[in-house]
Amino acid sequence: MSILIIYLYQIAFSLGIFVLISLGLAIIFGMMKVINLAQGEFIMLGAYLCLITTQAGIPFWLAVILSSLGVGIFGVIVERCLIQFLYGRIMDTLLATWGLSLLMVGMVTTIFGPQEAGVDAQLGKFQVGDYSIAVYNLVLIGLAFLMLLLTFCLWRYTRFGLVVRGTMQKPQMAAALGINTKYYYMLTFGYGSALTGFAGAVLAPIVGNQPTMGSFYVAKAFVTVIAGGDLPLMGTLLASSVFGVTDGIVSFLSTQVVGEICVLLVAIVLLRLLPQGITGRFRRGI
């Protein structure tokens, strides 16, 4: 019995992580069609902001909120200075954001040095059979779903969400209706960045934070969003589920790396069978 709970926990935890790191990209790449190869570095930025703020004495959860906002603002700046000139130029966006990611890694390394840094956020653990589960990890899973729900509600039930959806689908039409599309692009990119920063901040206590941690996440995030397909939120959830199950089980039975490789193989096969992603043919939904 306890072993079943452990498996479920592993799967849920892995799923949660996939959702957390991919949600922001689902907005930025899934909705705006902007290929942001600096996605991993945005996570890294969130982690480091959390680091700075907690070291300055600010309580952890407040630090998380501040970090998310910080990365959101950074995202807005990036959008204004770089991304807005490259809409529609897919390859150029890809290369420019790659340059951005290198720039960010370089800057953080210069300021903080290349070594690992940690954040403390102990919430205790409890025993299930022979294994112990950290309470914090459970909170993380909850947060992942909370963010998903929050974004869904924002998209579906607020005027802001409606305007964003319309603008992303048919920008000229939105403009013809008097909507300041540039403003909404900026806000959407900012929101996506904030979500990404949030992921970095909440993950900070449980991973080794170094300037190059981004590369650990960028591959997984992209694979999730691409495998998810057309609908950013539903797709991310479904793809995260598939990968969460794979990674959760495999890395528990074997090692982390083997788990990652399996996820990649599953992703490649998935894409081969469903070239447009899981939700590629879904016509309704978010």
Place this chain on the structure above:
Amino acid sequence: MFIQKFFETPPSQMPHRVWWTLVGLAVAIGLLIPRFTEIDVHLDLSIVFIFAILALSMGFLWGFVGMLSFGQTVFFGLGGYTYAVWSLNYNETTFGMILAIFIPVLAAAALGYFMIYGRISSIYFTVTTLVVTIVLEKAVRATSDERFKIGDVMLRGQNGISTVPDLQVPWNHHETLFLTGVYYLAFILMVLSYIGLRLLLTTHFGRVLVSIRENEHRAEMLGYDTRRYRLMAFVISGGLAGLAGGLYGVWGNFVAPEMMNLSSAASLVMYVIVGGKSTLIGPLVGTGIVQQATNWLGTAGLGQVNLILGGVMIIFVMVFPRGVLPSLGTAVTYLLQSRRHLSVQSDVVGKNAQREA
């Protein structure tokens, strides 16, 4: 004008006489350089040639077939490791080098088949190649434990294999290529790769590749099975990258997971962007420029290198999207044309003056 004709020869036609002359000249210079320089220069130049071959493989695929692959480093790494593992196990380097091309070719065929015949879009193709190189690097880095070995050779994870043997001369196994010998080998192989690809573009196969870059839909409607062509191009690139990988192992007697990491993949893209993807010589020139610049900055710590790499990439994408060479070419053409305008104008002014006189 002679010069104009030279620049306007489309890739599908056999290269102009001038081209052959210039290539011959470059070869002569390249072969003579070692006589007038010290060994450290030979070392520096060799690695430039090796990376140039790698850049050529990526630039060819991108500029002439329209496929942007961030994963050439996959085959680069596979090539290097294959050479290392085989040569160390069997003390036989010639076949090791052949395998360094062949194994990546197989890998490219498998990976390419999945992606190309699966008809994934070009963006997903690019991102997938990036993902594969990252994961492969991680996988190899995780092999530090002693039990990870192929044959008798331990993979040693992120330490890499530092006992990679020198390349034996095929007909005399007791003689090995050392330093300057490696220079000549790398140089000749680079030149051959360049000429080979240039000539490939004049064949029916090469011309179809370019047409696929232009309009895959139309190429299919002419009857060409574009998937087969694209797979073949991907495989050729993979083989070239593998060759570069094997040479890299010979050059430094060392192979490591770094060959396949994000930074290497980024540098490779840099070489091609800086040189420009619309020509075959672009990647070669780009490699030279970037390598020189990196060496010059090399004294700075790791942080600064990334900073500069990133900054330069952004600048190039925003200001010179087509790369240095084409931009230079455009600038030169512009200057030449304005000169012509000026001379025409002065002609007209002169004639008017004469009429009035």
Place this chain on the structure above:
Amino acid sequence: MVRSDYLLETRNLRKSYGGVNAIANVDFKLEFGELRCLIGPNGAGKSTFFKMISGQIPPSAGTVYFDSNNITRSSRHQVSRMGIGIKNQVPDVFDNISVRENIWLAARFRHHEAKGAKIADNVLEQLSLTRLANSLVGELAHGQRQWVEFGMVMALQPQLVLLDEPAAGMTAEETNRTAQLILELNKTSAIVVVEHDMQFIRQIAKKVTVFHQGKILIEDTMQNVQANEMVRDVYLGKSGHA
């Protein structure tokens, strides 16, 4: 297997999008070497039908036969190889390659080096494009680009040529020339032309198929079709005909 009497045939061809039938139960027959025009008002389904018989979109139901072969689910390059040359409405050419190269690629697919080059040169002559042979197609005027694409189709020497609005965007003079080219081409290939331009149709049409609301309304000679009341009503928008 009994060889079909018809070069191109569709049976019960249907294409539905959601609940709407863009094409519903169309039985179409084309003789060997025939020249047929497909006309009908906007939204009648001509383009959808065209895309299905050229293998560019899969039908929802029904079959397409080409020279007794079932090509319903064939891929684009397979359809071309069987001997069908396709020219869509929007010019589908290789912009950054020369005119000659565009046509050469088409000719060279079926023939070896020497013959391919010769065919390419002949086509260039026929289309009076020889002096433009080395220009990049992207730099040509619209009408000339259409002709380059036309030339590519000719160079394939197909049994069947499918043309979707070949005269679109052309001047009167260019339109006449295109009509002549089509008649010339008809000497060696069967042709199906989808068109709107009635002047143009009158210059080339023998037998005409009129589409309306996804079905074939009437198939007859141009004269009879023009005189037909039903057709006039359909074009002028009078409802009531299914």
